[in-house]
Amino acid sequence: MDKFYVTTPIYYVNDKPHIGHAYTTVLADVLARFHRSLDIPTFFLTGTDEHGQKVEKAAKLRNEDPQKHCDETVERFKELWVKLGITNDYFIRTTNSDHKKVVQEVLQELYDRGEIYKGDFTGHYCVGCEKFLTEKDLVDGKCPDCNREVTQIVESNYFFKMSKYQDWLIDYIETHPNFIQPSFRANETLGFLRKGLKDLCISRHKSRLSWGIELPFDKDYVCYVWFDALINYISGVGYKKDAEMFAKYWPASKHLIGKDILTTHTVYWPTMLKAMNVEMPETIFAHGWWLTGREKMSKSLGNVINPMDMIEKCGVDAFRYFLLAEMSPGNDASFTEETFTARYNSDLANDLGNFFSRIQKMTLRSFDGIIPEAVAVGEDEAELIEVTRNGRTLMEKALAEMKLDAGINAVMDIVRAGNRYLEKTAPWTLAKKGEIDKLKTVLYTSCNAIYHVSVLLSAVMPEKMAELQKNLGVAVCDKISTLDVDKNVVANSKMADCGGLFPRIVEEKVEAKAEKPKEVEVNVASLVTIDEFFKTQLKTAKILQAEKVEGADKLLKLQIQVGEETRQLVAGIALYYKPEEIIGKNIVIVANLVPAKIRGIESQGMLLAAKIGKELKLITTDGEIASGASVG
Numbered sequence: 001m002d003k004f005y006v007t008t009p010i011y012y013v014n015d016k017p018h019i020g021h022a023y024t025t026v027l028a029d030v031l032a033r034f035h036r037s038l039d040i041p042t043f044f045l046t047g048t049d050e051h052g053q054k055v056e057k058a059a060k061l062r063n064e065d066p067q068k069h070c071d072e073t074v075e076r077f078k079e080l081w082v083k084l085g086i087t088n089d090y091f092i093r094t095t096n097s098d099h100k101k102v103v104q105e106v107l108q109e110l111y112d113r114g115e116i117y118k119g120d121f122t123g124h125y126c127v128g129c130e131k132f133l134t135e136k137d138l139v140d141g142k143c144p145d146c147n148r149e150v151t152q153i154v155e156s157n158y159f160f161k162m163s164k165y166q167d168w169l170i171d172y173i174e175t176h177p178n179f180i181q182p183s184f185r186a187n188e189t190l191g192f193l194r195k196g197l198k199d200l201c202i203s204r205h206k207s208r209l210s211w212g213i214e215l216p217f218d219k220d221y222v223c224y225v226w227f228d229a230l231i232n233y234i235s236g237v238g239y240k241k242d243a244e245m246f247a248k249y250w251p252a253s254k255h256l257i258g259k260d261i262l263t264t265h266t267v268y269w270p271t272m273l274k275a276m277n278v279e280m281p282e283t284i285f286a287h288g289w290w291l292t293g294r295e296k297m298s299k300s301l302g303n304v305i306n307p308m309d310m311i312e313k314c315g316v317d318a319f320r321y322f323l324l325a326e327m328s329p330g331n332d333a334s335f336t337e338e339t340f341t342a343r344y345n346s347d348l349a350n351d352l353g354n355f356f357s358r359i360q361k362m363t364l365r366s367f368d369g370i371i372p373e374a375v376a377v378g379e380d381e382a383e384l385i386e387v388t389r390n391g392r393t394l395m396e397k398a399l400a401e402m403k404l405d406a407g408i409n410a411v412m413d414i415v416r417a418g419n420r421y422l423e424k425t426a427p428w429t430l431a432k433k434g435e436i437d438k439l440k441t442v443l444y445t446s447c448n449a450i451y452h453v454s455v456l457l458s459a460v461m462p463e464k465m466a467e468l469q470k471n472l473g474v475a476v477c478d479k480i481s482t483l484d485v486d487k488n489v490v491a492n493s494k495m496a497d498c499g500g501l502f503p504r505i506v507e508e509k510v511e512a513k514a515e516k517p518k519e520v521e522v523n524v525a526s527l528v529t530i531d532e533f534f535k536t537q538l539k540t541a542k543i544l545q546a547e548k549v550e551g552a553d554k555l556l557k558l559q560i561q562v563g564e565e566t567r568q569l570v571a572g573i574a575l576y577y578k579p580e581e582i583i584g585k586n587i588v589i590v591a592n593l594v595p596a597k598i599r600g601i602e603s604q605g606m607l608l609a610a611k612i613g614k615e616l617k618l619i620t621t622d623g624e625i626a627s628g629a630s631v632g
């Protein structure tokens with residue numbers, strides 16, 4: 001690949017940025033970062049769509065000049081992109097004079113060549129909202145916004161001869177399987193095209209709308225907003241201005257869009273380019289929608305997720321990670337606090353955070369933080385090295401196939417294999433047994449694996465992965481192109497003693513709403529394999545002491561015996577058990593949970609209890625058994 005040019009839709013400047021905007025922009029950012037990290041010249045364009053009725057009206061309501069209104073509202077997007085660590089190379093605004101000039105030149109050229117003509121336009125017009133509506137927009141024949149009757153209006157307008165490209169476009173799509181992705185979206189476009197393509201009305205009379213780019217050949221009209229907006233993809237990369245830049249980056253490698261703007265991008269845009277004699281983009285990729293639970297997000301339902309709130313709550317990188325790991329690009333995905341917390345805790349706190357803190361503790365304890373060199377590579381090491389090597393290959397494959405969730409999962413497989421490797425080689429006992437050579441090998445191999453993970457996930461979590469590398473004591477690096485499992489980057493560097501990378505999120509509401517017993521429903525997506533199940537270590541424990549937590553009526557602080565070890569645990573059971581009732585009970589705990597602070601008190605694990613409605617019972621053993629015994 002000699003270059004990579006990625007775009008997002010340009011967002012309506014009036015909207016408040018929401019999770020949908022954040023998703024496309026983070027996806028584009030991750031793709032851009034990955035390609036840069038592979039040393040591929042990259043250009044990443046995003047921006048705002050600033051003309052049209054809505055902006056004009058919003059400005060009028062505020063008694064503001066539309067340009068000034070845009071200058072103020074655009075800041076919401078710019079601020080969010082800075083917060084989200086977005087590395088766009090240029091931010092295009094359709095009110096930029098450079099862009100307006102290109103649009104006018106294109107219009108003039110197409111008009112001169114007879115691709116644009118004047119004709120009669122018949123449309124449904126809502127006088128109240130001052131806008132044209134298509135047949136599809138109408139609800140029971142009325143305006144969907146104000147529910148008023150619409151009037152049929154016939155007026156002169158300018159048209160782009162889109163219909164003449166119908167057969168060409170059908171053929172182009174059929175012979176270029178990568179042009180529209182995923183492929184089922186190509187079928188959708190083909191279905192639309194086969195119904196018959198009409199010419200596209202590309203003007204609005206100034207008496208109805210003045211906030212737009214004036215048609216260069218008729219001062220009474222402005223350009224239809226989509227025709228103006230789509231041109232951003234070429235005007236933003238030097239078209240008619242910087243020939244060298246345009247030649248370097250065009251055609252776009254990926255136009256990322258949401259599924260709702262498929263027709264404009266896969267029908268209007270290609271036919272416009274064809275008429276302009278400009279090469280087609282390589283891929284138009286339509287992703288699915290973020291839903292809240294199972295519902296569409298909408299202002300009226302009040303369920304729109306605000307990215308700023310999420311960043312505040314969980315940090316930028318965890319939010320970026322969630323967006324990419326949770327959505328299979330192409331399909332819809334669901335956002336709820338529960339899905340977010342579950343993924344964060346399992347992937348970031350338990351798997352990645354835990355892997356790192358284990359390695360770190362052992363290196364600090366046994367070698368004063370200096371990462372040792374490997375002494376001998378055995379079968380276990382070879383296995384982890386293989387998974388590490390594969391992680392990179394699979395990530396690059398996933399990138400090419402736009403399956404970032406699968407790529408991330410392949411990298412997390414390195415982490416999971418790393419944790420299994422530590423379980424198997426048990427470096428904590430190696431130290432006790434004096435097997436120092438083996439200990440060195442285990443720590444080196446683990447550090448090398450986590451270093452690879454940090455580079456491979458840098459595009460997704462740039463800040464956290466840089467932090468991880470600083471804690472490893474190595475130079476910050478996000479370049480996948482430099483990775484080589486056989487090259488030593490980590491040995492002899494000095495590890496820092498940092499806090500946890502991803503502190504576990506503890507749900508505040510520990511208890512006690514009455515719940516109806518749910519019907520058992522087997523959701524295939526929630527099935528786990530036996531290996532996955534056994535990642536959770538369940539053990540028996542004996543409660544030695546119990547006391548109430550001051551100021552928290554639902555919590556008890558317990559001291560428990562787990563084999564040789566005494567642990568402290570905070571449990572939300574105070575509404576169900578008095579402290580004195582539970583001392584001496586043999587309970588079951590999750591023993592390998594990342595420690596968490598609940599109300600400032602450290603909790604090293606979680607006890608198991610069964611709950612239905614207002615009843616809760618501890619899971620205990622059937623009679624005496626030594627504490628620390630495995631449960632499974």
Ligand code: MSP
Nearest residue numbers: 009010011012020021049229230257258259289290
């Ligand atoms: N201005 C046009 C695009 C012009 S591009 C030449 C536009 N803007 S928008 O702000 O309304 O939408 C921008 C993008 O946000 C679209 O790709 C749309 O699909 C996406 N999303 C809006 N809501 C969404 C979700 N709930 N989930 C995912 N993306 C969604 O359309």
